[in-house]
Ligand code: BV8
């Protein structure tokens with residue numbers, strides 16, 4: 001029986017540059033629902049096409065704004081978990097760690113991670129739908145009673161356009177600098193820890209392939225097997241909040 005944890009620990013020990021690539025699964029243990037989990041997943045209750053596209057916002061801005069206000073409120077009530085904190089310890093171990101996330105929550109930052117690359121934007125950076133200028137965060141001090149409530153988006157102080165969440169919707173390009181930094185890091189890392197992602201949404205899901213093509217090890221952490229069984233791929237089955245601290249303990253005694 002191959003001790004995958006031992007092999008993963010060895011790869012991590014010898015790594016100088018580590019990329020952490022995270023998805024919704026890393027925030028699941030903080031109480032933030034993922035997208036695809038059958039019952040609890042956001043998409044079990046909502047059609048992303050009706051809420052996560054510019055077309056949806058044009059059609060019903062109050063429904064979409066309410067949806068993101070509800071998600072922001074959930075994130076503000078949540079705390080980083082053991083997986084977010086383990087990544088900070090890894091960076092403190094003197095290795096170069098680049099955190100690339102698909103998540104729009106700020107739990108990596110609240111755990112203490114620096115320079116987090118947000119491929120799909122953030123709930124904390126609203127902007128104007130018309131002039132694209134960033135809006136002051138305090139311009140969205142609205143509370144929302146329950147999921148699905150509609151809330152009229154505030155107006156832009158520059159052009160009076162409607163404010164929108166600073167996230168990347170389907171059909172929208174990723175932020176250029178963020179994508180360039182992510183590709184660069186994936187191509188130059190020794191190990192990529194791919195944590196809590198189903199690997200469906202593009203182009204983000206192509207990053208582990210880029211790392212493998214550049215000769216890096218890719219270590220997946222997920223309760224379900226998402227491995228493509230490439231030679232330098234390893235699959236650690238389990239919850240990130242348990243597996244990642246165990247891996248760091250084994251690899252670096254931290
Ligand atoms: C674009 C922000 C250029 C908003 C998001 C090529 C092929 C096919 C389709 C396309 C393609 N290229 C482009 C597309 C279209 C589209 C796409 O990929 N569609 C998919 C559905 C097929 N991509 C785009 O539109 C992208 N833009 O390509 O622009 C362009 C322009 C015009 C025309 C063409 C191209 C923009 C995509 C970004 C969309 N915005 N988020 C918001 O959040 O509301 S995507 C959003 O969904 C997340 O950010 C994330 O990326 C994705 C969800 O995936 P995961 O994070 O992986 O979450 P999921 O629930 O799926 O999985 C969770 C995993 O965790 C599971 O495996 C589970 O087992 C695991 N887990 C659970 N608990 C734990 C755990 N793991 C560890 N521990 C636990 N405790």
Ligand code: ZN
Nearest residue numbers: 128131156159
């Ligand atoms: Zn504006």
